[in-house]
Amino acid sequence: MTLAASVLDTGCLIVHGPDRPGIVAAVTALIARHEGNIVSLDQYSDDADGGAFFQRVVFHRPDFAAAIPELEADLDATLGAFGLEWRLTDQSTPKRMAVLASRSDHCLLELLWRHRRGELPVAIPMVISNHSTTAESVRSFGIPFFHVPSHGPDKTEAETALLRLLVGNVDFVVLARYMQILSDDFLERLGVPIINIHHSFLPAFIGAAPYRKAKERGVKLIGATSHYVTPELDEGPIIEQDVARVTHAMTAADLQARGAYVEREVLSRAVQWHAEDRVIRHGNHTIVF
Amino acid sequence: MTLAASVLDTGCLIVHGPDRPGIVAAVTALIARHEGNIVSLDQYSDDADGGAFFQRVVFHRPDFAAAIPELEADLDATLGAFGLEWRLTDQSTPKRMAVLASRSDHCLLELLWRHRRGELPVAIPMVISNHSTTAESVRSFGIPFFHVPSHGPDKTEAETALLRLLVGNVDFVVLARYMQILSDDFLERLGVPIINIHHSFLPAFIGAAPYRKAKERGVKLIGATSHYVTPELDEGPIIEQDVARVTHAMTAADLQARGAYVEREVLSRAVQWHAEDRVIRHGNHTIVF
């Protein structure tokens, strides 16, 4: 497949830290002296005068895997002098993504279907749901499905079961309309990024029932927001948002049906960008290259 | 001009009230028996079972002005039987619109320019600003400009001056980035609809400095909202909204510059729809036909 071929022997280097003259030159020289050929380069500084610097470089290097140790040693030495942090990934190694879902299947199936088309560079070791309704659909994609019910106000048991399945097995988790709030303790013990899709244009309509609230306020556009999960509900760094036009004639149920298409699109983009190391978190913001 | 020709001898009838079978037939029969030919007809019921009914009919009738008294008498009799309210306007009589502005000229000039192109079916007897910076631009369109300064926390004097200019002379008022909050007393004494443009996608970022707040929250779209003014700040019925895509690389000033184009577009649409009697207020909602 084209996509697979394009990531062979390809590295992605993320650099961030205090901006100083000469960083770009130092990074590109480093890649050049390790025989890398730059495929794409993005950089951003949030303030020309003493701001934070962010860079993403994708480069091709024959026999990349073998070169990693030398590259890493050089990066440590070179970027350490600038006080920068960095992260080097092998683009031919897909991130392992778990999907948590509930009854709704639109976001879940969209991710599985894009994955099958080769458009999401991830491995999907498991889908977990608190309902069993989508089990058959998921398994028809050849992906393991686990049912972890979540009854009553005490989520400890469910979260323990989730952690047993997830920890060590995944690099990030996607909440594809998973309608349960996860505890701070869960987030901490999971220890990998979680991407959520919220069914409104945040910060409008935080919390439950955003389509009903949208109908009540009489908005002319509805939206969806994909963001990283933090302990503050619906307050994490936003990765992507989009909207769709609605009219006075649409009921809250109509808004929900229309919004489903925005949700699946917004979540898919956010997941793809995260999987491709295009998203850098900085405080409560994201840099999306 | 084409637009002017199209509204000669043309009436617009707005009907609303409790939904009951037979309303559409009664209204269209009434128009037919007064020799009107229906040009467009929109109708909406917010609940098939006992909801509220809304209808807008535009019809052509030779010598329309002369027929108004008879039409009104018939409407009273016919629609009274259904318990409906109605409003009949002569489309060849443009509504009188005042524009209140401040230093920013983008919304103000867009309205004046669209008016000169014949795209806004209104008369503009005056523009009022609390700054004199746009006086020359406004007058180059052949429109009177009045400067009503607004100093200090006490707005009584300024509002009195505004009322003296406006009352009796205008059918509605547009706040084209007029950065002053109007008192409840002013709204009541003015007695005509006021349309505002808010520089965010409401209900996100209510109040002052929405672009700064948008930058802080890290949203990926910015927006603008045009709504009728009510005593509750930024809470009035929404007429129109739209958004534009932004990136992490844009400063709050960049958002403001980009947003200006959304504002002028959203406000222009809202003003045009209001001027064409396309907007019906219903509680805190609008029906836009």
Add this chain to the structure above:
Amino acid sequence: MTLAASVLDTGCLIVHGPDRPGIVAAVTALIARHEGNIVSLDQYSDDADGGAFFQRVVFHRPDFAAAIPELEADLDATLGAFGLEWRLTDQSTPKRMAVLASRSDHCLLELLWRHRRGELPVAIPMVISNHSTTAESVRSFGIPFFHVPSHGPDKTEAETALLRLLVGNVDFVVLARYMQILSDDFLERLGVPIINIHHSFLPAFIGAAPYRKAKERGVKLIGATSHYVTPELDEGPIIEQDVARVTHAMTAADLQARGAYVEREVLSRAVQWHAEDRVIRHGNHTIVF
């Protein structure tokens, strides 16, 4: 389900012909005297002075099916006097839709999935493909799949097999990226409307390989067009179109991958509108209510 409930005892009346005063009144009076309650009404005249008139009325009438004969007799008498053509459908009877596909599954699966969600008011008695690759996916939706290969330049055998499956069993046919050109003879013998999705913004890039041509021309947007099939290739009446933004950095393969999402969205809308009797053909145009 909500959708199903909303079409019980609901009729849809399509009227078109020469415009004359009084048509709307006559139609709405007719519906009223048969105890119908109008749910929605759209009308359009392409020229106020002697043009063509089009109307779509959806109305609720208890025990609708039993009332059809009387309604039809009245329609014949009433609308015949105006020289109008009309069509009355029972909204609780879904149209029977066949889908013809090829190797690509994105448009096909989108239609099946929306149908399963209850968003497409159709019955799908069969999917036919000239490849067997999607058989399993289709059957997992509980829908019959038939494989009709199409080898060599002579399509007579394949078209005969298609007609044997389709004629009498379907009300319209959707070409969901079916890459075969159908003969004039086939279109005539099939005798029901065919909806196609073309992977460009028509009339740009008619014929084969539109994404390659789009790349060569260097366009900044790609598009998709859904239209009724006529003997002239890609020249039939357009139902819906949409576009997506692309950049210089995207290859023709990237355009194709991105365009797939526009195609499935545009085709889905066109199919839904056709299924809901919202589309009226008029010469080489469509009125979409």
Add this chain to the structure above:
Amino acid sequence: MTLAASVLDTGCLIVHGPDRPGIVAAVTALIARHEGNIVSLDQYSDDADGGAFFQRVVFHRPDFAAAIPELEADLDATLGAFGLEWRLTDQSTPKRMAVLASRSDHCLLELLWRHRRGELPVAIPMVISNHSTTAESVRSFGIPFFHVPSHGPDKTEAETALLRLLVGNVDFVVLARYMQILSDDFLERLGVPIINIHHSFLPAFIGAAPYRKAKERGVKLIGATSHYVTPELDEGPIIEQDVARVTHAMTAADLQARGAYVEREVLSRAVQWHAEDRVIRHGNHTIVF
């Protein structure tokens, strides 16, 4: 003003030619050794294996103007070794732009108005029109207006008058709905880039009366395209395109009125990008950074 401040002591380097490993490192090292601090960097290669390479680097360098000779000498030596072409511009020196217009004022006034807001980094030494209708509007912006009539089929006299005004005085020319076709001879003697706005989504509806053709074809979106002018009518490299949704109910005149807003937006973006050295021509394509 913010914009003006941001371009002080700022250079923009455009590099293009055959792709080879090490170019980015060489360019960024060069900038670093001349004490430049990179503000933004974009690069693109149209084929990882032996394609063409394009780069745009904006950098800040105290006392930039004084450093230009040394920079240019180094660029010659360094990039010559790679077989690359380059262009270095001082961002504090705005390009000189002439606008050619006709009767329509929407594109013309939009450019003048954005320029006055400080959003277009250009100087506008003149507006030329073959009609005098916009003279007063143009001069109210403090910009010289010249009337060059264009009667009859022989354009030689008019083109000679245009060349006398333009040659030597401008860096590029914008056709803001200038409805005259310019001769090949004119293009050659002018010798600077010309940006046109065409009122359709090219390559659909090439040539005259695109809105009428769009109405006849029954499209559901109309568009506008800004492109560099070449001897082949409407075939030059596309810089930007956009579209707007239309309906069956709109006349060709309505399409034209709606399209005017797409035209002014698309042309403004194209002009801004050209003025900021973001557009690189490559054959009949553009790279837009």
